[in-house]
Amino acid sequence: MLRAFSSAAVAWLALVGVAFAAGEAEHPEDHAFSFDSPLGSYDMAAVQRGFQVYQQVCAACHAMTHLSYRHLGERGGPFSLYMVRNHETGEMEPYIGKPHHGGSFVSPTENPYLRAIASGVTISDIDPSTGQPVDRPGRVSDRFRSPFPNEIAARASNGGAYPVDLSVITKARHYGADYIYALLTGYTGASEGVLYENRYFPGGMIAMAQPLNEGQIAYSDPNTPQTVEQYAADVTHFLQWAADPHMEERKRLGIMVIAFLLALTGLLFLAYKQVWRGESH
Amino acid sequence: MSGPSTYEPKTAFTRWLDKRLPIIRFGYDSFVAYPTPRNLNYWWTFGAILALCLVVQIVSGVVLAMHYVPHVDYAFASVQRIERDVPYGWLIQNMHAVGASMFFLAVYLHMFKGLYYGSYKAPREVLWILGCIIYLLMVATAFLGYSLPWGQMSFWAATVITNLIGALPLVGEGLKNWLMGGFSVDQPTLNRFFSLHYLLPFVIAGVVALHIWALHESGQNNPTGVDVKSKADTVPFTPHATIKDLFAVALFLILFSVFIFYMPDALGHADNFIPANPLQTPPEIVPEWYLLPFYAILRAFDFNIGPIDSKLAGVLAMFASIGILFLLPWLDTSRVRSMRYRPVARQFFLIFVVVCLVLGWCGGQNPANILARSGDFTASLRWVEGGQTTTQDFTAPSEQQFEATAASMRETMAGRGATMTMVSRAGATNATITAVIGGTEQTRNLSAYSVEALEEEIIAAKAEIGAGAPFFVIERNTPMTFTVTNLSQLATLYYFLFFLVILPILGLRETPGRVPDTIAKPVLAKEVA
Numbered sequence: 001m002l003r004a005f006s007s008a009a010v011a012w013l014a015l016v017g018v019a020f021a022a023g024e025a026e027h028p029e030d031h032a033f034s035f036d037s038p039l040g041s042y043d044m045a046a047v048q049r050g051f052q053v054y055q056q057v058c059a060a061c062h063a064m065t066h067l068s069y070r071h072l073g074e075r076g077g078p079f080s081l082y083m084v085r086n087h088e089t090g091e092m093e094p095y096i097g098k099p100h101h102g103g104s105f106v107s108p109t110e111n112p113y114l115r116a117i118a119s120g121v122t123i124s125d126i127d128p129s130t131g132q133p134v135d136r137p138g139r140v141s142d143r144f145r146s147p148f149p150n151e152i153a154a155r156a157s158n159g160g161a162y163p164v165d166l167s168v169i170t171k172a173r174h175y176g177a178d179y180i181y182a183l184l185t186g187y188t189g190a191s192e193g194v195l196y197e198n199r200y201f202p203g204g205m206i207a208m209a210q211p212l213n214e215g216q217i218a219y220s221d222p223n224t225p226q227t228v229e230q231y232a233a234d235v236t237h238f239l240q241w242a243a244d245p246h247m248e249e250r251k252r253l254g255i256m257v258i259a260f261l262l263a264l265t266g267l268l269f270l271a272y273k274q275v276w277r278g279e280s281h
Numbered sequence: 282m283s284g285p286s287t288y289e290p291k292t293a294f295t296r297w298l299d300k301r302l303p304i305i306r307f308g309y310d311s312f313v314a315y316p317t318p319r320n321l322n323y324w325w326t327f328g329a330i331l332a333l334c335l336v337v338q339i340v341s342g343v344v345l346a347m348h349y350v351p352h353v354d355y356a357f358a359s360v361q362r363i364e365r366d367v368p369y370g371w372l373i374q375n376m377h378a379v380g381a382s383m384f385f386l387a388v389y390l391h392m393f394k395g396l397y398y399g400s401y402k403a404p405r406e407v408l409w410i411l412g413c414i415i416y417l418l419m420v421a422t423a424f425l426g427y428s429l430p431w432g433q434m435s436f437w438a439a440t441v442i443t444n445l446i447g448a449l450p451l452v453g454e455g456l457k458n459w460l461m462g463g464f465s466v467d468q469p470t471l472n473r474f475f476s477l478h479y480l481l482p483f484v485i486a487g488v489v490a491l492h493i494w495a496l497h498e499s500g501q502n503n504p505t506g507v508d509v510k511s512k513a514d515t516v517p518f519t520p521h522a523t524i525k526d527l528f529a530v531a532l533f534l535i536l537f538s539v540f541i542f543y544m545p546d547a548l549g550h551a552d553n554f555i556p557a558n559p560l561q562t563p564p565e566i567v568p569e570w571y572l573l574p575f576y577a578i579l580r581a582f583d584f585n586i587g588p589i590d591s592k593l594a595g596v597l598a599m600f601a602s603i604g605i606l607f608l609l610p611w612l613d614t615s616r617v618r619s620m621r622y623r624p625v626a627r628q629f630f631l632i633f634v635v636v637c638l639v640l641g642w643c644g645g646q647n648p649a650n651i652l653a654r655s656g657d658f659t660a661s662l663r664w665v666e667g668g669q670t671t672t673q674d675f676t677a678p679s680e681q682q683f684e685a686t687a688a689s690m691r692e693t694m695a696g697r698g699a700t701m702t703m704v705s706r707a708g709a710t711n712a713t714i715t716a717v718i719g720g721t722e723q724t725r726n727l728s729a730y731s732v733e734a735l736e737e738e739i740i741a742a743k744a745e746i747g748a749g750a751p752f753f754v755i756e757r758n759t760p761m762t763f764t765v766t767n768l769s770q771l772a773t774l775y776y777f778l779f780f781l782v783i784l785p786i787l788g789l790r791e792t793p794g795r796v797p798d799t800i801a802k803p804v805l806a807k808e809v810a
C-alpha cells in the first residue's frame with residue numbers, strides 16, 4: 001500500500017508547530033512573603049537588601065522609570081528616616097526604615113542616607129548654563145537612572161531582547177511576587193546561544209542569563225545568607241514594595257474603614273428594625 | 282400613582298419658594314411621602330446602591346481627570362503618578378477601577394430582579410427601556426474608561442472592539458474610522474475616548490433622572506407583582522424604605538471596601554500593567570469580567586450563516602443580545618408579573634441565570650479548549666526499516682496534471698519494488714519523489730488527549746526512531762470533541778430561545794399559581810401564621 005504526505009497535512013503540521021512552540025511553563029510555587037496575608041506588611045530590612053540587589057545587579061539592564069530616589073525615603077519607604085528617642089540616654093537617634101514605636105519623620109530632602117544613595121548614581125543631564133550634555137551626581141528628586149537611553153539601545157545590548165521596566169513588574173505578571181521569585185531561582189543551567197532555560201518563563205527559554213549567583217552581593221549584615229534564594233527573595237520583596245508602595249497604608253486604612261462600616265451597618269440594622277417594628281411586611 | 286401632593290410648606294420662605302420653584306415639594310413627594318409597597322425585599326435596595334455607584338464614579342472620576350494625561354506617551358505614567366504621588370491617589374484610583382466592577386455587579390442583580398418579578402410589564406415598559414439604555418451607556422462608558430490607562434489590555438481591547446464595529450455592513454468602516462480618529466487606535470482615539478468617557482456618565486445621570494421619573498409615575502413593582510390597591514398596601518418611603526436602603530448600602534460598601542483595600546487588582550488583568558505596545562499582541566485578549574458573556578456570544582459564531590460571515594454574525598448577535606431586552610415587555614405574554622406564581626417559568630428563569638454565568642465563564646476561556654471528547658487523538662506512524670532509498674525529480678506537464686503525474690510516478694516506483702514513497706513538491710509543476718525499495722514496513726500507534734500533546738508525541742517518536750527511517754507516513758485521527766466554543770453556542774442558543782420562544786409561548790400556555798388579591802393579604806396572613 002502506497003501513501004504519501006498530502007501537502008495540506010504538511011501545512012497543517014507547520015501551523016501546529018507554531019502553536020506549541022510557545023510551550024507550557026511550570027506554575028510558580030507559593031513562596032511565603034511577609035506581605036502575603038491581608039494584614040501582612042513589608043519586611044523593611046528585606047526591602048533594603050532588595051534595593052541593594054537591584055542597584056548592584058538588575059539596574060545594569062532594567063529601568064524603573066516610575067520611581068524616584070525620594071520614593072525610597074517617603075513614609076513607608078525602605079530608607080525613610082525617623083528620629084527616635086533612645087529610652088536609656090534620652091537622646092534622639094536616627095532610625096532607617098520602619099520604627100517600632102513611631103518617631104518624627106524626616107523629609108526625604110533632609111535625609112542624608114537618601115542623598116548618599118542618589119549622589120552615588122551618575123545622571124546624564126543638560127548643563128543649565130551651556131546647554132551641553134553633562135554627567136552629574138544624582139539628586140533625591142531624580143528618577144531612578146535608566147541603564148539605556150531608549151529601547152533600541154537596550155535591545156542592542158541584550159541580543160535583541162528587551163529588559164522590561166521593573167516598576168510594576170509584580171503587578172504585571174500572573175502570580176506576581178511568586179512568579180518573580182520562581183523566575184530568578186528557576187534556571188536549570190542549560191542554555192542555547194543567548195537563550196537560557198528557565199522552568200517558569202513562558203516558552204522555557206529566556207534571553208536573560210541567570211542574574212543572581214551565590215556570594216555575588218556583599219550584605220553588610222553577616223547573619224543574612226548570601227545565597228541565590230536569599231537574593232531572589234530580597235529583590236522580589238523590593239519589587240513588590242516598588243509596585244505597591246502604599247500597601248501598608250492601604251491595609252491599615254482598610255481596617256479602620258471596614259470597622260467603621262461594620263459598626264454603621266449594625267446601627268442601621270437596629271434603626272431599620274425599630275422603624276419597621278409593628279409594620280408587617 | 283403618586284397621587285396629590287401632601288406637602289405643606291411650614292415657613293414663610295418655603296411658602297414663597299413653593300410658589301416659584303416647588304423643588305422642596307418635589308423632593309418631599311418623591312423621597313418622603315412617596316408610597317412604597319410594604320412587601321419589598323432586599324432585591325429592591327439595588328436602586329439606591331446603583332445611585333451611590335454613579336456618584337462614586339463621577340466624584341472619583343472628576344478627581345482622576347485632574348491628574349490624568351490623555352496622551353499615548355504619558356497616560357500610563359500619569360496613572361502611575363496618581364497611584365504613587367497624588368495624596369490618596371491610590372485610594373481614588375482603586376475606588377474608580379473597583380467601582381466600575383461594583384456598579385456592574387449591582388446593575389446585573391437589579392436587572393435579574395426585574396426579570397424575575399416581571400418589572401418590565403405594563404405599565405413599566407418605558408421604565409424598563411430607560412434602564413436598558415442606562416445599561417448600554419454603562420457598557421460604553423466602561424469600555425471607554427478601560428482604554429484610558431493605556432496598558433496592553435486597554436489598547437488591544439480598544440483595537441478588537443473598534444474592529445468589530447468595522448464589520449458592520451455599509452456604516453461599519455466609516456463608524457470605525459470616526460471612532461478611532463484614523464486608521465488605527467492611536468493618539469486621536471485616546472483623546473476622543475477620554476472626552477466621551479467624561480461625557481457619558483452625565484448622560485447616564487440624565488437618563489437616571491428619567492428612569493426615576495418614570496418609576497414615580499408607575500410606582501414600584503413588588504415581589505407579588507400585584508398592583509397597589511389601597512393605603513394598606515404601602516408605607517411611606519421615609520423612613521421605611523430610606524432606612525432599609527441605607528442598611529443595604531452599608532453592607533454593599535463593606536464588600537466594596539474589601540476589594541478596594543485588600544484586593545484592588547483582583548478584578549483586573551495583569552497585562553494592563555504593561556504599557557500599551559501596538560507591535561506586540563498579548564497572548565490573550567479578554568475584556569473585563571462584566572463583559573465576558575457578550576464576548577462569549579461574539580465568539581460562539583465560528584461559522585458563516587449564508588451571506589453573513591462569522592465575524593458579522595457574532596457582532597450582530599452580541600448587539601442583539603442587549604437589543605432583545607428592549608423588546609422584552611412585548612415578548613413575555615404572561616399576564617402574571619411575578620415568577621413567584623409561575624412555577625414553570627421560574628425553572629426556565631433559573632436555567633437562564635445559569636446560562637448567563639456559563640457564558641461569562643466561556644468568555645474567559647480559550648475557545649478551543651476541549652471540555653469533552655469521544656476518545657483520544659491518535660496517529661499511526663509508518664516507516665520502512667532497511668531498504669534502499671532512491672530519489673527522482675520529475676516535472677508535470679501542467680499544474681492541473683500534477684496529481685496525475687505524481688500518481689503515475691508512484692506506480693512506477695511501486696513497479697520497481699518500492700515499499701513506501703513520498704512526493705515533496707518543490708513548485709507548481711516540479712517535485713521530488715523519494716522511494717524506499719525493499720526493507721520492512723514498521724508501524725507505531727500513538728495516542729494523546731489533545732492535538733498539541735499528540736504532535737509532541739509524534740516528534741518524540743520521530744526523534745527516537747531517528748535515522749532508522751528515511752521518512753514517515755503519518756495518519757491522524759481526531760475524535761469528536763466538545764469545546765468551549767460548542768458550550769458557548771449552546772448557551773447562546775438558550776439565551777435567545779428564552780426571550781424569543783420560551784417566554785412568548787409559556788405566557789400563553791402555562792397555568793400560573795394563585796396570585797393574591799392584594800399586597801397586604803399574604804403579608805398579613807404570614808403575620809397570623
Ligand code: HEM
Nearest residue numbers: 338339342343345346349378381422423426427429430482
Ligand atoms: C458610569 C460611570 C463610570 C464608569 C462605569 C467608569 C469606568 C471606568 C473604568 C473601567 C476605568 C479603567 C480603570 C482602570 O482599569 O484603572 C476608568 C478610568 C478612568 N475614568 Fe471612569 N468611569 C465612570 C465615570 C467617570 C467619570 C464621570 C469621569 C470623569 C469625570 C471618569 C474619569 C476617568 C479617568 C480619568 C480614568 C483613567 C484613570 C484610571 O484608569 O484610573 N470616569 N473609568
